[in-house]
Amino acid sequence: AGITSHAHPRPHQALAFVTHSLAWGSFRAISSSITLASASSVGDLPTALNEGGKGGTCRSFSGVPLHSDSNSNNMVDPSKGSDAAVSSWRQRITLLTQKEAQAIDEELMGTPGFTVDQLMELAGLSVASAIHDFLAQPTRSASILILCGPGNNGGDGLVAARHLYHFGYRPVVVYPKRPARPLFTNLVKQCEDLGIHVGGDMPEDIEANFDCVVDALFGFGTAGPLRAPFGEMMQVLSKLTTPIVSVDIPSGWDVEAGDLYGTGFTPDALVSLTAPKKCAALFRGRHYLGGRFVPPGLQHQYGLDALPAYPGTCQCVEIEGWDEEGGDEGDKDRDGRGREDPKDRESTSRGRPSASPASALTPASTPEFVVVWITAPDAKEASALAERLVESDLAACVNIVPRVDSVYKWEGKVERNGEVLLMAKTRASLVPELSAFVTKHHSYDVPETIAAGIVGGGPEYLKWVRESTREPADGRDTG
Ligand SMILES: NC(=O)C1=CN([C@@H]2O[C@H](COP(=O)(O)OP(=O)(O)OC[C@H]3O[C@@H](n4cnc5c(N)ncnc54)[C@H](O)[C@@H]3O)[C@@H](O)[C@H]2O)[C@@H](O)CC1
Numbered sequence: 001a002g003i004t005s006h007a008h009p010r011p012h013q014a015l016a017f018v019t020h021s022l023a024w025g026s027f028r029a030i031s032s033s034i035t036l037a038s039a040s041s042v043g044d045l046p047t048a049l050n051e052g053g054k055g056g057t058c059r060s061f062s063g064v065p066l067h068s069d070s071n072s073n074n075m076v077d078p079s080k081g082s083d084a085a086v087s088s089w090r091q092r093i094t095l096l097t098q099k100e101a102q103a104i105d106e107e108l109m110g111t112p113g114f115t116v117d118q119l120m121e122l123a124g125l126s127v128a129s130a131i132h133d134f135l136a137q138p139t140r141s142a143s144i145l146i147l148c149g150p151g152n153n154g155g156d157g158l159v160a161a162r163h164l165y166h167f168g169y170r171p172v173v174v175y176p177k178r179p180a181r182p183l184f185t186n187l188v189k190q191c192e193d194l195g196i197h198v199g200g201d202m203p204e205d206i207e208a209n210f211d212c213v214v215d216a217l218f219g220f221g222t223a224g225p226l227r228a229p230f231g232e233m234m235q236v237l238s239k240l241t242t243p244i245v246s247v248d249i250p251s252g253w254d255v256e257a258g259d260l261y262g263t264g265f266t267p268d269a270l271v272s273l274t275a276p277k278k279c280a281a282l283f284r285g286r287h288y289l290g291g292r293f294v295p296p297g298l299q300h301q302y303g304l305d306a307l308p309a310y311p312g313t314c315q316c317v318e319i320e321g322w323d324e325e326g327g328d329e330g331d332k333d334r335d336g337r338g339r340e341d342p343k344d345r346e347s348t349s350r351g352r353p354s355a356s357p358a359s360a361l362t363p364a365s366t367p368e369f370v371v372v373w374i375t376a377p378d379a380k381e382a383s384a385l386a387e388r389l390v391e392s393d394l395a396a397c398v399n400i401v402p403r404v405d406s407v408y409k410w411e412g413k414v415e416r417n418g419e420v421l422l423m424a425k426t427r428a429s430l431v432p433e434l435s436a437f438v439t440k441h442h443s444y445d446v447p448e449t450i451a452a453g454i455v456g457g458g459p460e461y462l463k464w465v466r467e468s469t470r471e472p473a474d475g476r477d478t479g
C-alpha cells in the first residue's frame with residue numbers, strides 16, 4: 001500500500017507485503033520464467049537500490065575506487081562495516097580455475113568479438129593505473145622495471161609500459177623471449193619509439209635503480225615449473241626488497257594451487273584481470289581488479305557478480321582487506337623477506353578505510369534484474385503508469401494484478417484497502433530512476449516501490465528484459 005498523505009513510508013509494511021507476495025502461488029502464472037530472491041535477501045540489494053544510487057555514488061562493493069579521498073562521496077560509510085564482512089571475502093568472490101579463465105578469454109573473442117589487441121590494451125591500461133595507485137603519491141620520475149614473458153601476460157606488461165611512460169614514469173622493459181607475431185613486435189616498437197629501453201637481460205642492482213618491479217612474465221597460460229631463463233629470473237625476484245606488482249597471477253605460481261613449485265615468490269600487489277584466479281586465495285597483499293571489458297551477460301554466466309564495480313572512469317578497483325585476513329604463510333614469507341607492509345605504507349597515508357565496510361551489504365550474487373512491486377489506487381492509474389514505464393524503457397514488461405487487498409496500520413488502526421498491483425520487470429540499476437519516475441507520476445505522495453532481485457530465469461527472456469530497457473541515466477550500469 002502506498003501512503004496517500006504526508007507521512008513516511010513504514011518499512012515493516014513493505015516487508016510484510018514482500019513476504020506475502022513471495023508466498024503467493026499465482027506469481028508463477030507470469031508468462032516469463034523467473035526466480036525471485038528469498039525475502040531475506042531483498043535487503044541485500046545493491047546500495048544503488050537501497051540508497052537511491054545518486055550519480056557517482058558508490059554502490060555496495062568492497063573495493064574502493066582509485067584516487068578516492070576522504071572527502072569523496074565514493075568513500076564507504078564505516079558505520080555500516082563489520083569484520084565478518086571483510087573476513088568472508090574469499091568466500092564471496094568467485095575465483096576462476098585455469099580452464100574458466102581461458103574459456104572467458106575465448107568467449108570474449110567469440111560472441112562480443114573482441115580482438116586480443118583490444119583486450120590487451122585495456123588490461124595493460126588497468127595494470128598501469130593500478131601501479132600508479134600502488135605507488136601512492138609517486139615521484140613521477142619513478143623508475144619501473146617491467147619483466148615481460150612470452151605470452152599475453154607479457155603483452156599486458158608492454159602495454160602497461162607505454163601507459164606508464166605517458167603517466168610520467170620511467171619504464172624499462174626486460175623481454176627475453178619475443179614472439180614474432182605483429183601484435184608483440186608492434187608493442188615493442190611502440191615502446192621503443194617512446195625511448196623505452198626493451199632489453200633481454202635482467203639489469204644489475206635492481207634495488208638501487210628501480211622503485212618498483214612489474215611481473216608480467218606469466219599469467220593463466222602457465223603450466224609447470226618455469227623453464228629457463230624464467231626460473232632464474234624468479235630466483236632474483238624472490239629475493240628483492242623492491243616492491244613488486246604481479247600481473248594476473250604471481251609468476252611461477254600454479255594458476256590454482258599457488259606456489260606449488262616452491263619459488264618463494266610473494267609479490268606485494270596483484271592486479272587480477274577479469275576476475276581473480278584460484279591462486280589469489282593464497283596471495284596476501286594489495287589486490288587490484290582490472291580489465292574493465294567483461295559484458296554483464298558473461299559476468300553472470302561465470303558467477304562473477306560479487307566482484308567490485310568500477311566506479312566512474314576508473315580502470316581498476318582495489319579489493320580492500322585482501323592483506324588483512326588470517327596470518328598464514330603468505331604473511332610469513334613477506335615479513336621474512338623484510339619488506340615493508342604495503343598496507344602500512346599506503347592505506348593510512350591515503351586516508352582509506354582499513355577495509356571496505358560497505359561490503360556488509362554486498363550480496364553473494366548481485367542480481368542484474370529485479371521485479372518492482374508498485375501499488376496504485378485504481379485500474380486507470382495503474383494502467384497509465386504501466387504504459388509510461390514501458391514507453392520510457394524503465395521496465396521491459398509490467399504485469400497488472402487488478403485487485404489486491406492491502407492490510408496495514410494507519411494512525412494506530414488496522415486498515416484494509418483494495419488496490420491494484422503492478423509488477424515491473426527491469427534492470428536493478430534502473431530502480432532509483434524508476435522509483436523517482438513513479439513518485440512523479442503517482443497520485444500518492446509516497447507510493448510503494450519495492451524491488452526484489454531476480455536470481456535466475458530463462459536466458460532468452462532475461463536477454464529480452466535487458467534489450468527492452470535502457471542504460472541508467474548516468475550511462476553506468478550499476479546493476
Ligand atoms: N581475458 C583476459 O582475462 C585477458 C587476459 N590477458 C592476459 O593474458 C594472459 C594469459 O595469456 P596466455 O594464455 O598467453 O598465457 P601466459 O602469458 O600466461 O603464458 C603463455 C606462454 O608461456 C609459455 N609457458 C607456459 N608455461 C611455461 C613454463 N612452465 N615455462 C616457460 N614457459 C611457459 C607458453 O609456451 C606461452 O608462450 C592472462 O594471464 C592475462 O595477463 C590480456 O592480455 C587480455 C584479456
Ligand SMILES: [K+]
Binds near residue numbers: 215216219247250
Ligand atoms: K604475472
